[in-house]
Amino acid sequence: MPNTVQGSYATPYETEAAQLYPLGQRLECPNGRTYRYAEMGATTAGEIAKLYQSEVNDNWDTLSLTSAIVAGDTSVAFTNGATDIKLNEFAGGYVIYEETDNLGEPHRIRANTATSPAGAGTVYLFKGDSFQVALGVTGNDVITLVKSPVKDIIITPASEPTGIVVGIPQVVIAVDQFGWVQTHGVASCLIDGTVFIAKELRPSESIAGAVAALDYDEVDDADTGVVGRCMEVAPDTEFGHLFISLEGL
Template identity: 40%
Template sequence: MGYAYPTIIQGSDGDQFGDQVTPLFPVGQKLELPDNRIFRYAEMGNTIGVANKLYQSEVPLAGWLREEILGNGLYGDNHVGLQNTSQAVIVNEFAEGYFMFEAAADLGHIYPVAENDILASGTPGTGADACRFKPGVFLQFEVLDAGGNVFHIFKNPWKDIIIKPASDQTALVVGIPPSIIVGNDWGWCQTRGIASCLVAGTLIIGQECRADDAVAGAVAEMDYDDTGNDSNGPVGRVVEVAPSADFGLIALSID
């Protein structure tokens, strides 16, 4: 089953630290501290996490994208069938995630997922009514199992997060964990406010910074004259200029 979100948690200093073997909140839950720093509750990927480095979502797999729908989706339905050609799905892998119809004729509606059934990979793996939406959410438009109608299904951005690789980002940048989170455990990931992060190169005080494309998990100077840099987009502004390969302060602005 999916969780029910509480309102934004008004936390105390120190609540952002720690590692939980069993989740205390739904993935993506928002925490705000007294100084307005904001965090999201995240599940770490398979590898043990590193504190104060930039993280991103898991790269969406091909078997979750542009798959043909299974069965007609009728107005008012709270569920849809799933099928895929290459990627098995485990129970509730997409809980707190999103289901979306891609075709222009289907109007691009997006639906929050409450739970999903197991789905084998195959030719294709199928599951009638395998994806169920959050209570009160239902299909806004009839979508027929015909005519090239396809769907995407996405995990929550803060589920199975990975360190931002030493390349252009390969998925959405989601924030900075302030403490170590063991692989497949849960903890908080900072998305806004004054944060510590690994630095690559020379930053400029007050200027924008971006996810670095050469050092994993680091931020670097934002240079709009360099077409290779601006494509990554800013993640915040520089508060303190630290030496390269050390940790500096940034005003994070992801969330």
């Protein structure tokens, strides 16, 4: 797929049960608004014009290797933790080295095997990618897996975000279905409290899916990060205009 799909004004309102694009595919509309292709979580249908985040990470960290990695390998075998892994659940996600002298080295995952708790699993990298550093089978040589941030997205909670903020859908995306979340440009979102023209907005910690004014003098507010800037002083608990800037300025 191209880095950016050029869509029509109607494209962000399209949803489907069958995946049409890679997760994270970027879409740009004629007015410059941009979106990312996402999958709604399996529990609750999406809501229009509310802020969404990635799923809360499960216990797929510090996984032990079942065989050593040799430089040039395009897959890695590991022992799973306590949570089932579905077939290709990590497709579009990432694997990194953790707790080793060779920290980091993130690689995008093309596919993975279905793996039961404590079972043996394998993840496969995309064609043309490979591990660059050898890794042995020792207690300190482990890997961590993360899903694509736009897989199984959930509404931001009435608390500080529990995952990375990914965007605002413009249409209802049904449970386990696919659609677009806006990441840049003029958008609408639920408002919490008093907001101020041209000032920065953050995820609300009081109302799920809402944005609120960012106050740098209040440490917790500043820590949640910037979603965008206010374009309209909308009433509390109503929907207002903002310029969302999760990617780009």
